[in-house]
Amino acid sequence: MSDTIKLNRKDFRSDQTVRWCPGCGDYAILAQVQKVLPDIGVPKENIVFISGIGCSSRFPYYMNTYGIHSIHGRAPTLAAGLKLANPDLTVFVITGDGDGLSIGGNHLLHACRRNVDINILLFNNRIYGLTKGQYSPTSLPGTRTKTSPMGSLEQAFNPISVALAAEATFVARTIDREQRHMGEILRRAAAHRGTSFVEILTNCLIFNDGTFSDVTDREIRDDNRLRLEQGQPMIFGQDNDKGIRMSGCFEPEVVSLDDVDAEDILVHNDKLEGSQLAYMLSRMTRPDFPVPFGVFRDVDHLTYEEGVFQQVERAQAARGVGELKDLYVASDTWMVDDDRNGHNGHKGAIHDED
Amino acid sequence: MAEPGKPVQIKVVDDVVIRFAGDSGDGMQLTGTQFTNTAAIIGNDISTLPDYPAEIRAPAGTLAGVSGFQVHLASADIHTPGDEPHVLIAMNPAALKASLRNLAPGGTIIVNTDEFTRGNLRKAEYESNPLEDDSLQNYMVHTVPITTLNRNAVEDIEGLFAKGINRSRNFFALGLTFWMYDRSLDNTIAWIEKKFQKRPEIVEANRRALQAGYNYGNTTRTFQIRYRVKPAHLPPGIYRKITGSEAIALGMVTASELADKPLVYCSYPITPASDILHNLASLKHFDVRTFQAEDEIAAMGAAIGAAFGGAFAATGTSGPGVALKSEAINLAVALELPVVIVDVQRGGPSTGLPTKVEQSDLLQVMYGRNGESPVVVLAPSTPSDCFDITIEAFRLAVRGMSPVFVLADGYLANSAEPWALPDPESMEPIAVKHPKPEDFQNGSKFLPYGRDPETMGRPWAIPGTPQLEHRVGGLGKQPGTGNVSHMPEDHQQMVAERAAKVASLVDVIPDLKVIGEDTGDLLVIGWGSTYGAILQAVQRAQRDGKRVSAAHLRYLNPFPGNLGDVMARFDRILVPEMNMGQLAMLLQARYLQEINSLPKVQGQPFKISEIRNKIDEILSQGLGTVGD
Numbered sequence A: 001m002s003d004t005i006k007l008n009r010k011d012f013r014s015d016q017t018v019r020w021c022p023g024c025g026d027y028a029i030l031a032q033v034q035k036v037l038p039d040i041g042v043p044k045e046n047i048v049f050i051s052g053i054g055c056s057s058r059f060p061y062y063m064n065t066y067g068i069h070s071i072h073g074r075a076p077t078l079a080a081g082l083k084l085a086n087p088d089l090t091v092f093v094i095t096g097d098g099d100g101l102s103i104g105g106n107h108l109l110h111a112c113r114r115n116v117d118i119n120i121l122l123f124n125n126r127i128y129g130l131t132k133g134q135y136s137p138t139s140l141p142g143t144r145t146k147t148s149p150m151g152s153l154e155q156a157f158n159p160i161s162v163a164l165a166a167e168a169t170f171v172a173r174t175i176d177r178e179q180r181h182m183g184e185i186l187r188r189a190a191a192h193r194g195t196s197f198v199e200i201l202t203n204c205l206i207f208n209d210g211t212f213s214d215v216t217d218r219e220i221r222d223d224n225r226l227r228l229e230q231g232q233p234m235i236f237g238q239d240n241d242k243g244i245r246m247s248g249c250f251e252p253e254v255v256s257l258d259d260v261d262a263e264d265i266l267v268h269n270d271k272l273e274g275s276q277l278a279y280m281l282s283r284m285t286r287p288d289f290p291v292p293f294g295v296f297r298d299v300d301h302l303t304y305e306e307g308v309f310q311q312v313e314r315a316q317a318a319r320g321v322g323e324l325k326d327l328y329v330a331s332d333t334w335m336v337d338d339d340r341n342g343h344n345g346h347k348g349a350i351h352d353e354d
Numbered sequence B: 001m002a003e004p005g006k007p008v009q010i011k012v013v014d015d016v017v018i019r020f021a022g023d024s025g026d027g028m029q030l031t032g033t034q035f036t037n038t039a040a041i042i043g044n045d046i047s048t049l050p051d052y053p054a055e056i057r058a059p060a061g062t063l064a065g066v067s068g069f070q071v072h073l074a075s076a077d078i079h080t081p082g083d084e085p086h087v088l089i090a091m092n093p094a095a096l097k098a099s100l101r102n103l104a105p106g107g108t109i110i111v112n113t114d115e116f117t118r119g120n121l122r123k124a125e126y127e128s129n130p131l132e133d134d135s136l137q138n139y140m141v142h143t144v145p146i147t148t149l150n151r152n153a154v155e156d157i158e159g160l161f162a163k164g165i166n167r168s169r170n171f172f173a174l175g176l177t178f179w180m181y182d183r184s185l186d187n188t189i190a191w192i193e194k195k196f197q198k199r200p201e202i203v204e205a206n207r208r209a210l211q212a213g214y215n216y217g218n219t220t221r222t223f224q225i226r227y228r229v230k231p232a233h234l235p236p237g238i239y240r241k242i243t244g245s246e247a248i249a250l251g252m253v254t255a256s257e258l259a260d261k262p263l264v265y266c267s268y269p270i271t272p273a274s275d276i277l278h279n280l281a282s283l284k285h286f287d288v289r290t291f292q293a294e295d296e297i298a299a300m301g302a303a304i305g306a307a308f309g310g311a312f313a314a315t316g317t318s319g320p321g322v323a324l325k326s327e328a329i330n331l332a333v334a335l336e337l338p339v340v341i342v343d344v345q346r347g348g349p350s351t352g353l354p355t356k357v358e359q360s361d362l363l364q365v366m367y368g369r370n371g372e373s374p375v376v377v378l379a380p381s382t383p384s385d386c387f388d389i390t391i392e393a394f395r396l397a398v399r400g401m402s403p404v405f406v407l408a409d410g411y412l413a414n415s416a417e418p419w420a421l422p423d424p425e426s427m428e429p430i431a432v433k434h435p436k437p438e439d440f441q442n443g444s445k446f447l448p449y450g451r452d453p454e455t456m457g458r459p460w461a462i463p464g465t466p467q468l469e470h471r472v473g474g475l476g477k478q479p480g481t482g483n484v485s486h487m488p489e490d491h492q493q494m495v496a497e498r499a500a501k502v503a504s505l506v507d508v509i510p511d512l513k514v515i516g517e518d519t520g521d522l523l524v525i526g527w528g529s530t531y532g533a534i535l536q537a538v539q540r541a542q543r544d545g546k547r548v549s550a551a552h553l554r555y556l557n558p559f560p561g562n563l564g565d566v567m568a569r570f571d572r573i574l575v576p577e578m579n580m581g582q583l584a585m586l587l588q589a590r591y592l593q594e595i596n597s598l599p600k601v602q603g604q605p606f607k608i609s610e611i612r613n614k615i616d617e618i619l620s621q622g623l624g625t626v627g628d
């Protein structure tokens, strides 16, 4: 059986040729997922990848697991139904910023809120790749594309803030270029019970090359990103000389470690039931703040399907496991006799004096 | 007025149609349901038609706020809630006005005179009081101060608030109706006691009101005649009353049990389909897993996910919801997964008439999706047929690995009839096969889109099965492997395979039966809930010596194999349907025979007389150009 033989990353490669543009960030994600899966302790026949539509959503075809390449934006709905059919499966949803936050925004919100035990990997390249480069809900305002030749006018979604607002119990961010970090995050996401939402920043070198260069360019990246580590102070910078301090009315500020006491620096805690800290961190963006990477929130709640099956058990305990013959009986039944006179159910005499 | 002392006469009648009408706050649905329940228990054949406004509380006293419940009880086999009520119980002027149009000439009207105030008459848009002018002279009108009599009966009940006093008026009316039809109050009293067990003052008020209504009939002698409708001659068995919604829910659970599969039902609330979800949500002890989705798209998506996982998956909605589901239904077509989709049709387009009946989604479910997208389409004919057709839908879905539509409608869903409880032992199990790794040991390769030579279905390999890992998707595919392919021949072949698979179900669906002679001047073809009205119209025509037969389509895609032959044996074809002629168009296109269409889109079911008249009209036209 596959769960007794140690699998390796090759076991997860399907026989299909990968067709992303050479250099697309999605390759790195595929490689890391294939590397991590042998370690999560789930036989590959119990793993299902479900995607929507987009470059990123071709992902399931490349995985030698069960998979569905569904329709645009709807993958979380299929995942929820699948978990109701078989809660023992490990289900990954693969989606893009357009797939998950534009056409499928509603489903993403509701998947998070229900806390179905699935892992949502949102590949954020801040552009519509497959349809050849229109701006997306995560494109920065002013992004010039074929549909926004003078610059896009819309405020961008922050996927982490959205997931937190939608009550996701596990919320994390990683990036295509950081293989080891991505691996850690994927492991934690897979281990989490309930909906895990992982934003993976990924580079579309054809239509949006360099959109994340702030946090990927060797020379500047360490000053522009913040590693969130459980129980660790929020310190960053090329020389680890900067930190995040809370000031005034729940406003974070970047401070130099030379100017403040070490204990003034915020310490990360992703286990807080309230998502205020996580939400505040999610709002930190360039250029005023470093971009946080890591786990924003990781709390343990009852999952949707656990709730469903508990209710089934409770109903069966209270009423007995349903049997068809009892199903049909209603409060009022009556018997029609063989003599075809149909009178048996007649209850009580009719008061009649005439 | 009856003469005091003269005994009230009891007249035995074959059937009677009673309509309870009042404001939507007056509890008319409940009143009608209670009357029906007692009739059913006594053994009458019954058929009901609830008719209520879309608003929960339209302005009180207005025409828009009228809620009606029509019940037909009979000692003979009946199939419709009746064309015209014989008796109307009108709780206010608006109810009288809204219902009068349909009342049988010479019919009986019982009005609550207390509500015929100047204000209420104005709200009902009456220029003068119909009880005082001669506009009701063709009816037997009984004026009863129901509000006052009810108040006298209940006002001294301790704990009953002033507001609660009028609440029991409907029970007064019900009690009076029970007296008129020689019925016991016991069943309703038992119901009241159970329903309001935590509110003794309400039990007392309703019981007293009911009894007071009954006594009013008994003592005042306002009515000289009471009626008795004898039990119907139904086949022996244990019966209950069932609505279409209940029958669909029970059919789904039954199908899942027959296959030993869990049922996953995914739906987004919409009138008139919500009751299916309500019913199933209370059947969790049958391992029913209900999912209230965020919208209809999600409901369809979840059903597809559940089917991929090997469950019995279904979704239910109405026309607007089907429109939203279309893209996902096509995914199910491309993934070739069994999903049952119930469309409880209502008046359209757009939001249309949410609480009224129509059959105008036929072409939507047949053709309302992009690409070549054949699906199986079934339509139940009666509330109890909803049970059988739902089971059949799962059987065909699994066999053909295809989405299957059940086209019900608001009338079927809400109306009730007696239902003989089926025997689970006598039902054929639904065989489901999931391939196993062992099936592929002798060198044969697992092909996700390989086809069973007999059914043409693809293998239903489910996650959790070792070695059969595979990917499915909505992109064009290579036959057999299902791998993504844009090759011209591959696409053509896949389109053809899916079409042939659905078409081949004709081998396992029953031939169309003709009700009446096999040949004749006219064949009336119906589908869905028009069954009862068509059947009775045709039977009446036959009794009048006309060479008319009826045939009812429960299978709309594929059509029964003999449909063309059956049609060809008749000179003319008439298709009454609650749309502008959608089935007529399909039949004409497919069988090249001229069709007479009888369309009706008034949000109301056909009356028997409407079809009966059309039959005469067509027969009187002579054969004319047909065959020239």
Ligand SMILES: Cc1ncc(C[n+]2csc(CCOP(=O)(O)OP(=O)(O)O)c2C)c(N)n1
Pocket (backbone or CB within 6 Å): A053, A054, A055, A056, A057, A072, A095, A096, A097, A098, A099, A100, A123, A125, A127, A128, A129, A130, A131, A136
């Ligand atoms: C119903 C529907 N509308 C539109 C499309 C066209 N479409 C395909 S992918 C896509 C956007 C994908 O963007 P994103 O989710 O960011 O994925 P990426 O390609 O960038 O990975 C669009 C608009 C479609 N396939 N289906």
Ligand code: SF4
Pocket (backbone or CB within 6 Å): A019, A020, A021, A023, A024, A025, A026, A055, A056, A125, A129, A130, A203, A204, A205, A206, A207
């Ligand atoms: S278009 Fe962009 S997202 Fe799509 S494959 Fe190419 S690089 Fe990747």
